[in-house]
Amino acid sequence: MTAAVTAAAVDAVFRPIVAGRVHRWGGARLIVARARELRQVPPLSPAEWRVLRELRAWRQAEWTAGRLLAKRLVGEVVSAPADGVEILPRDDGSPRVVVGGSPMPALYVSISHTAGYVAAALAPEPVGVDLCEIDSADAVRRVADHFLSPEELSPVDRERPDAMAGAWALKEAAVKADRSGVFGAAPRAIPILGLRPPLLGGRRRAMVWRADDAALALVLAHPGG
Structure with missing residues (x-):
């Protein structure tokens, strides 16, 4: 090495x-927030609701918090109503962006959460x-x-x-x-x-x-x- x-x-x-502010770095958009401040459930599509219902109860709150932040970032770069943005899992579990029913291969998203914090990032390259x-x-x-x-x-x-x-x-x-x-x-x-x-x-x-x-x-x- x-x-x-x-x-x-x-x-x-x-x-x-x-925390709570969208930051830009290297072409990516990033936001981190305190979990206790993310009680709102974002608009979810039928496909997202199906994913959510399959999660254990303790995972559902952090899952919706992560999607809330990710959808906020997508909304800054794509002209689409909030209920037209989906963050769905790939086969390997990693998140992908779908807008108006169409996959967005030029947008990459990543989400992380701990007991106290939630973060999301969006970029035009793998992030x-x-x-x-x-x-x-x-x-x-x-x-x-x-x-x-x-x-x-x-x-x-x-x-x-x-x-x-x-x-x-x-x-x-x-x-x-x-x-x-x-x-x-x-x-x-x-x-x-x-x-x-x-x-x-x-x-x-x-x-x-x-x-x-x-x-x-x-x-x-x-x-x-």
């Missing part, structure tokens, strides 16, 4: 991001967004060997909760952009080269912010990158 997560990078504080609450750092440490290689992990101060949460969110956002999973072989194919600024292997661009007590990562992956 030509570069690695340095101690200086870990010591840096992630730039804060304002991944992920949240990791900093209080989850202990859990991240326990599985770090599964998603970080020794070269990535050795310089990271495991005692820094923000660093561990940021590393997890960055890797998770990267595999989401690739429509793969954080466990197994896929994460090792996307090396983290830095946390501050966030750098990934391959033709990928990334950023990590701090949303109050959570790390928020956004990754854009060039198709075929």
Whole structure:
């Protein structure tokens, strides 16, 4: 590896991001909100209602919150009524945009949620967004060997909760952009080269912010990158 997560990078504080506001970065639109502030159910199509009814009760609130944010982003770039925008799952579970019954292959969407936060991102290229609450750092440490290689992990101060949460969110956002999973072989194919600024292997661009007590990562992956 030509570069690695340095101690200086870990010591840096992630730039804060304002919740509830649409942000733009690298051609993507991004919004993060506190889950308790997203009680409204967005307009849902019959297909979306079918997906929702199949979810367990505890998942339904976070699912609708994620769609609420994603539809807000789509509404900023596509002229369509709110009830004409659908966020439906692909066969692999990743979300896709449908407007007026027609798939929108030029729009990519990603959604993430924790107990306290919800985030959505929209971009004209494959995108991944992920949240990791900093209080989850202990859990991240326990599985770090599964998603970080020794070269990535050795310089990271495991005692820094923000660093561990940021590393997890960055890797998770990267595999989401690739429509793969954080466990197994896929994460090792996307090396983290830095946390501050966030750098990934391959033709990928990334950023990590701090949303109050959570790390928020956004990754854009060039198709075929």
